[in-house]
Amino acid sequence: MxxxxxxxxxxxxxxxxxxxxxxxxxxxxxxxxxxxxxxxxxxxxxxxxxxxxxxxxxxxxxxxxxxxxxxxxxxxxxxxxxxxxxxxxxxxxxxxxxxxxxxxxxxxxxxxxxxxxxxxxxxxxxxxxxxxxxxxxxxxLSGLRPRRPLFDRYNYQNITLVEFARGCNFTCDFCSITAFHRASHHHRPVAEVAEEMAATGSRRFFIVDDNIVSQPARARDLCRALAPLGINWVGQASIHIARDDELLALLVESGCRGVLIGMESLDPANLRDMGKSWNLAPGSYEESLRRFREHGLAVYGTFVFGYDNDTRGLIEDSVAFAREQKLFLAAFNHLIPFPGTPLYRRLEEQGRLLKPRWWLDPSSRVGEVVFRPRQLEPDELEALCLDARRKFYAWGSIFERLRDRRANASTLLLAGVYLGLNIGAHFDIDLRQGMSLGAGLPERVEAHEPLPV
Ligand code: SF4
The missing domain is CATH 3.40.50.280 (Cobalamin-binding domain)
Incomplete structure (x- = not known):
């Protein structure tokens, strides 16, 4: 077969x-x-x-x-x-x-x-x-052992992907991951993960878990198992661990060099609406980011715009904040109503979905806002997100943020990674914007019955 x-x-x-x-x-x-x-x-x-x-x-x-x-x-x-x-x-x-x-x-x-x-x-x-x-x-999740030779003929990023757990215990309203896993978080045996990583022979890993610290005790176990390997890794985490000095230190000892953090919004009311008020529980973002930096962890901060309190001013302030805080990388995306999420149901009930099944609509474009925000026009929100990326990945910003020696350029190698990723992001902004979903397949498919939008 x-x-x-x-x-x-x-x-x-x-x-x-x-x-x-x-x-x-x-x-x-x-x-x-x-x-x-x-x-x-x-x-x-x-x-x-x-x-x-x-x-x-x-x-x-x-x-x-x-x-x-x-x-x-x-x-x-x-x-x-x-x-x-x-x-x-x-x-x-x-x-x-x-x-x-x-x-x-x-x-x-x-x-x-x-x-x-x-x-x-x-x-x-x-x-x-x-x-x-x-x-x-x-x-x-016992006994998983991905068949990586499948990737040999491709020129992927020089970083090995590995999985420790699936799911997340939090319930952010826009998140399709937690909707898929029903707010559960299941882990692989720690020893199997460490064994698999050692067997790859790689020294650079991305642990793909959506939130590696949703259960801090399990994250500690993983860190202790990875420390002897002498590897470098990055992953995705949440900011609620900012006051957990023991875990932050363990992350660094295990080889963690940076984390992607869903900061989402500077506005407490927006955070409340998305079910993420706990983002500010350890203190202000400034204070939490200072703690990550002090431990030498680089932060890739992600922001989402389009909640009810978002205005042009708040979006511009967020970009200025990300630059001031010298984030290693940042994403500025508009809110996307993914099917199966509480956000999708809420916007649907409120009659605010402009394209209810946007993912099936060939006229949908990458970067298009498919719902009606409260305080902005959809086009305006799209343009503000694009502008945010341009400002954050402008040459001046890239070199200014590189000056954070503790987290972004603690070694020559890290500084090289920083420059590679930021310059890549600089050139990718316009490449992905505006592409039609599903585009680029032969005519023969288009001749079929249209998909039900
Ligand atoms: S913390 Fe992250 S992974 Fe967990 S529910 Fe929120 S957005 Fe999803």
Whole structure:
């Protein structure tokens, strides 16, 4: 049996890729490959970096679907299904809107793939795929060992991705991750994670967990297991640990060099509305960031604009704050109503969704605001986000922030990473803005019945 794994892109501008600077290994693909029996021939195509050979013979296609890639994923599925090849889909988006994905696939996986993948493959081999595969029973993340040679022929970022846990115990209203995991947080055995990292031979890791410190005690266990490895790693965390000096020190001892922190808003009322008031629990952002810096941790701060208190002034203040605080990197995104989240339901009930199923609408663009903000026009919010990125990644700002020796340039190597990432982000701003979702596939797909928007 031949299995083709596809990781779809958001879209394409002709032959140009979606982004240049951030292509990372799609870890979920290596995990699926590792769960696949040895007698199945596995091929993998990364739609972000290459053209999919639709006519290459295969017996089953598996596509990982996120909301931003859903339209393109469905179009890819139609190409294969038109050639008589069955298609299975899984991922966050499929779990959050299963009925939509079911219409475009022969089978879908709801929730984690590990418990059902072998059964699904056996059913495909026997020509008896069921429409839905869903794991029941307690979740276990023991025994995972991604098949990384899958990535050998690609020029991904020189950083190895690894997973410690899935989910998060917090309940931010816009977050599709916590909606998928229902505010639960499940961990792999710490020893297995450390063993896997050592076995890769890599010294640089991105631990992909959405919030590595949602359960601080488990984060401590991980740090203690990683400290002897002598590695460098980055991850995603929340700011509520700012006063936990022991954990901050352990993170650094384990090789953590920086964390992505969802700061979201400077406005307490906005934080309350999104269910993230706890962001200010350890004190002001200035105080919390000072503590991270004192420990030598670089911070990638992310902001989201479009909550009810957001105004032009507040957005401009946020950019000035990010520059003053010399954040290592920052993201300034408008609020995105992902299906299955409390935010989506709230905006829908209030009649504020301009494109209720924006992810299926070919007229939707990357960067487009698809709901009506309270104090700004949608176009105005889009322009303010773009302007925020331009100001933060302006040359003057990049060199000014490099002057934070403690967190951004503590070593020559770190300063080099800082410059590489910031310069990459500088050039990527306009590359991704405005691209139509799903764009860039052959005509043949467009001739099919339109997707139900
Ligand atoms: S802390 Fe992060 S991962 Fe957790 S619910 Fe909030 S946004 Fe999602």
């Amino acid at each position: 031949r299995l083709t794994l596809i990781y779809p892109s958001v879209g394409r501008n002709g032959d140009r890729p979606y982004v240049r600077a951030w292509q990372m290994q799609p870890l979920s693909m290596a995990l699926l490959a590792s769960l696949t029996p040895d007698d199945v021939e596995v091929r993998f195509y990364d739609d972000r970096m290459e053209t999919i050979p639709f006519d290459e013979p295969t017996d089953l296609v598996a596509i990982s679907v996120e909301t931003f890639t859903a339209l393109r994923a469905y179009r890819i599925a139609r190409q294969f299904r038109a050639r008589g090849v069955p298609v299975v889909m899984g991922g966050y988006h499929v779990t959050l809107v299963p009925e939509e994905a079911q219409a475009e696939a022969d089978a879908i996986v709801v929730g984690d793939a590990e418990p059902v993948w072998r059964e699904l493959l056996e059913d495909a081999r026997c020509g008896r795929l069921r429409p839905v595969y869903q794991a029941n029973g307690p979740k276990s």
